Amino acid sequence: MGSVARGGVEAREELQLLDLFPLVHHEEQEGEVVVHQEEQETEPDKAAAVQEAGAIVPVEAPAMAAPAPAHADKMRPVLVDKARFSCSLCSGFLKRPIYQCAAGHMVCCSCRFKFRGNGCRRCCDRGVVSAYTICPGLGYFFGGLQVPCPNEPYGCKTYSPYFKADDHERACEHAPCRCAEQGCGFAGSPPALLAHLTGDHFWAAHEMPGFGASLTLRVPGLPASAAQDRLLFVVEEEEGDRRVVFVLCVRSRGEGGAAVSVACVRANAEAGPQYMCELWAQAPAPPGSPEGVARRVGIETDVASCAAPPGEAAVEEGSWLWLDVAPEMMHGTGASKVMQLSILIDKL
Ligand SMILES: [Zn+2]
Ligand SMILES: [Zn+2]
Ligand SMILES: [Zn+2]
Ligand SMILES: [Zn+2]
Incomplete structure (x- = not known):
């Protein structure tokens, strides 16, 4: 040449x-x-x-x-x-x-x-x-x-x-996410990070019934202060054996209230499917009232992505919505306060 x-x-x-x-x-x-x-x-x-x-x-x-x-x-x-x-x-x-x-x-x-x-x-x-x-x-x-x-x-x-x-x-789904636990330098694909967080840091992980199906559970009403309080959700793809990992983000708001959001654990946010989430919080039923009259408050929003869960920062940076859970929506009192949440994740 x-x-x-x-x-x-x-x-x-x-x-x-x-x-x-x-x-x-x-x-x-x-x-x-x-x-x-x-x-x-x-x-x-x-x-x-x-x-x-x-x-x-x-x-x-x-x-x-x-x-x-x-x-x-x-x-x-x-x-x-x-x-x-x-x-x-x-x-x-x-x-x-x-x-x-x-x-x-x-x-x-x-x-x-x-x-x-x-x-x-x-x-x-x-x-x-x-x-x-x-x-x-x-x-x-x-x-x-x-x-x-x-x-x-x-x-x-x-x-x-x-x-x-x-x-x-x-678009590579193996792009590494980092463990945000203090002093831990682990990095791995979302499934590897899921295994690491649950195995080494004892985070709780809930299997969702699938995309478009809701899961109801009670979670601590205060932001997680210990690793055991972190919550992950895993949704299995219908085809193939791909598992998508989400994390629940909780932060305190006001006098005894909390704000909740969900982020997808992945490093390549702009690639692959985008997700939406429905989040509902249900208040305790008023004393003496018939069953089923408890107040509910909810949001429907697109889902942020985060490469280093728990992901509060990722949700903070974007224009993502948080579900405000007022103090009167909490179940129980003091340190044992919990929120009753219904979570549904679907593909956009
Ligand atoms: Zn030259
Ligand atoms: Zn160039
Ligand atoms: Zn690749
Ligand atoms: Zn770690």
Whole structure:
């Protein structure tokens, strides 16, 4: 590849990654930027951006063989310094089309157009002038890579195509949550954290009857002061054996009152299903009144996510609703005050 050869010794050092794999030969004409046919089809906005930037884009770009399918018997594991397959400016995954300067600095297309001019900023920092060009060969090369999920230590066995790796990372259900108990550094996927909190810190966990079905229980009317008072809820997915973990957040409010909310224990809040929760508190029946006349107060709200339960902070930060449980809604007196809560969690 011309752009690699131009970089000399330094470029060869910087591009050891490329030495590990044969790259598709690409004829690059002097001063002309060639856009991969597939890239023109799949990323028309990027191609338009290239034209706006003054690059020459042939109407009929030469066709390039599609990346070989990722058959397991043709794949080889390779250890690579992450910096060698990331954008040299934002350190994120590269996106097609990939731009490269003569010294081999690669940038993703969003970084390429975030800054004015076509000069490589990494070279500029070292007092060298170098311009970016589109490198279809790198797009072809990276298109054949399968990247392991960084949550592999937490149980994720997924390998994603390089250009979709960040999509998986955002949605990975194994992303670690942390134990917020003082002095404990445990981190693990939500199911692992559930096992840790119940096994090592003796948190109580209630199995919910399923999404859309309610559970009624009595919980202490004061914010949990001891680990034993923490409450978790586990909802089993109907399909598969996935278990979703929720935590009950309680804080004191007013003279003997409390506020209650629910948060989903997960680290990737923006991915995956969103949840809603119905929370009802039932007051004690007035003395001498017939059964069933007790007052109830409730809310229906979307559910916050928290990566470090108990999650009061997560619920506090967002615009999430809390159920106010007034002192007269409490059952019992003093330290033995409890709330009678009905909880229903469903998918939005
Ligand atoms: Zn970037
Ligand atoms: Zn450079
Ligand atoms: Zn994963
Ligand atoms: Zn812990």
